[in-house]
Amino acid sequence: MSVVEPWLHVMAAVIRGQEGRILLAQRPPGKHQGGKWEFPGGKLEVGETPLQGLKRELHEELGIEVQHAQPLIKVRHVYPETAVLLDVWEVDVFTGEPHGREGQPVGWFETEQLSGLEFPPANYPIVTAARLPEVCLITPEPEDPAVFLHKLEVALQSGIRLVQFRAKRLLPDEYLALARETARLAHSFSARVLLNSPPVMLPEADGLHLTSAQLWQDHDWQPHNGWLSASCHSREELAQAAEIGVDFAFLSPVLPTLSHPGAAHLGWEAFAACVEQVNFPVYALGGLDNSHVVAARKRGGQGIAAIRSLWS
Numbered sequence: 665m666s667v668v669e670p671w672l673h674v675m676a677a678v679i680r681g682q683e684g685r686i687l688l689a690q691r692p693p694g695k696h697q698g699g700k701w702e703f704p705g706g707k708l709e710v711g712e713t714p715l716q717g718l719k720r721e722l723h724e725e726l727g728i729e730v731q732h733a734q735p736l737i738k739v740r741h742v743y744p745e746t747a748v749l750l751d752v753w754e755v756d757v758f759t760g761e762p763h764g765r766e767g768q769p770v771g772w773f774e775t776e777q778l779s780g781l782e783f784p785p786a787n788y789p790i791v792t793a794a795r796l797p798e799v800c801l802i803t804p805e806p807e808d809p810a811v812f813l814h815k816l817e818v819a820l821q822s823g824i825r826l827v828q829f830r831a832k833r834l835l836p837d838e839y840l841a842l843a844r845e846t847a848r849l850a851h852s853f854s855a856r857v858l859l860n861s862p863p864v865m866l867p868e869a870d871g872l873h874l875t876s877a878q879l880w881q882d883h884d885w886q887p888h889n890g891w892l893s894a895s896c897h898s899r900e901e902l903a904q905a906a907e908i909g910v911d912f913a914f915l916s917p918v919l920p921t922l923s924h925p926g927a928a929h930l931g932w933e934a935f936a937a938c939v940e941q942v943n944f945p946v947y948a949l950g951g952l953d954n955s956h957v958v959a960a961r962k963r964g965g966q967g968i969a970a971i972r973s974l975w976s
């Protein structure tokens with residue numbers, strides 16, 4: 665990504681309606697990327713703040729008044745015609761009945777339908793961000809499988825929808841058996857499971873999670889099914905994660921942690937600066953709990969991930 669590129673600042677919205685459905689519009693034929701589905705929005709005007717621009721665009725294009733919105737992701741993309749900075753916000757409270765005021769078709773879609781639609785090439789990470797929740801549970805080292813699954817169920821009941829199954833001390837067969845049970849239980853709550861360093865990838869998993877060391881191994885990690893995510897601790901590791909094509913990442917430690925007392929941590933400023941360098945969703949990790957979701961979002965993060973604070 666060139667820093668001298670004159671980026672065209674575009675505001676776009678992931679508008680959430682009933683049961684989490686998302687409102688999309690079709691770009692008018694003849695316009696740039698015409699005919700494709702888009703997250704409604706348009707160019708920021710001189711003198712506007714991003715939120716003002718977002719509100720104006722959604723009023724002009726859909727006739728709605730935004731009541732509450734928060735940043736979701738920023739994506740930079742260079743088209744042959746223009747370089748765009750897509751500044752995407754999530755809108756969860758609005759008034760008015762959205763309709764295509766410029767004659768464009770609009771529709772509500774389930775998050776799971778999004779990956780089957782044709783969007784402009786810049787939109788892939790936005791679709792990932794729209795499908796990912798704000799909070800990810802990373803499991804602590806399992807001791808007794810029955811106790812583990814019970815605690816997992818408690819976490820799922822409390823609203824967890826993304827689980828990174830992390831077990832370093834199990835034998836391969838034990839790992840796979842518990843990973844299968846974890847996926848089965850998570851799926852019964854419509855939650856998804858990433859496998860951290862599995863002996864083999866399981867078809868029932870929703871993604872493969874890489875350690876930061878694996879990022880540098882000469883290996884094709886792309887799983888046949890699901891997402892590819894990675895643990896990162898620096899700008900260099902995030903750049904390497906981008907290089908190998910991860911869908912999203914976890915950046916840590918953001919705050920001091922009990923597990924690594926006295927170790928250096930990034931702090932929110934450095935977290936924000938690192939996230940700004942990449943085009944995919946990044947979870948903040950390290951010393952965090954549910955109360956830090958808004959802080960993470962303000963710094964460009966997808967939300968927070970945690971072990972300790974999300975496990976009973």
Ligand SMILES: Nc1nc2c([nH]c(=O)n2[C@H]2C[C@H](O)[C@@H](COP(=O)(O)OP(=O)(O)OP(=O)(O)O)O2)c(=O)[nH]1
Nearest residue numbers: 674676696697702703704705706707748784786787
């Ligand atoms: N709104 C929106 N624009 C997108 C998305 N993906 C994507 O690549 N773009 C690009 C296409 C365009 O080059 C640019 C948005 O410009 P636009 O044509 O919608 O701008 P606008 O609403 O202000 O329209 P206009 O006044 O120029 O007619 O961003 C998306 O999901 N939503």
Ligand SMILES: [Mg+2]
Nearest residue numbers: 704705706707
């Ligand atoms: Mg527009």
